[in-house]
Amino acid sequence: AQSVTQPDIHITVSEGASLELRCNYSYGATPYLFWYVQSPGQGLQLLLKYFSGDTLVQGIKGFEAEFKRSQSSFNLRKPSVHWSDAAEYFCAVEVLTFGTGTRLTIIP
């Protein structure tokens, strides 16, 4: 069965610092992988997706993610976070299976 693990429940980062959110998946083949963001009181918005090809994918709002088959990982990164990035981030595999989420807090 497919599954997604986000090891970090809560991360706090200073504004302007770099960010990496971890995601590990379990799937029998190369999966479709997604990162979504959920701002307070909002629905989920797609940040980026990986289907095939280049393992480094660019998304909206300055986010990128790298697919590493050998590590079964799809970590999300941003070089410099902004206060508006404070939200809940969800990794998903094959569309319908979501990780437990990582809550990102930004401090001044």
Place this chain on the structure above:
Amino acid sequence: SAVISQKPSRDICQRGTSLTIQCQVDSQVTMMFWYRQQPGQSLTLIATANQGSEATYESGFVIDKFPISRPNLTFSTLTVSNMSPEDSSIYLCSVPSPSSGAYNEQFFGPGTRLTVL
């Protein structure tokens, strides 16, 4: 993209009552999904609603508890029946990207925050 609205945005209900949540999409879609997001947890798929057929429920969810209607290609309802405090959650509907087929990125509604007393 697709624009999705949900009603109500939030509600507080008494134990034993039922609440029907509406989901409206601004384009015609074959599939609509209903999720539950319990406090501090991830999204769990409740069911897939196809127009013109019975909804397909995931393990742990049954039609008697979560009846779904799908009268046309832009609308669906989810009813949470005989509610208990354990049903307190955010309920979200979503649709696949219209441009890329059934299983692709999804567009989500803003969610319905349900509190059961």
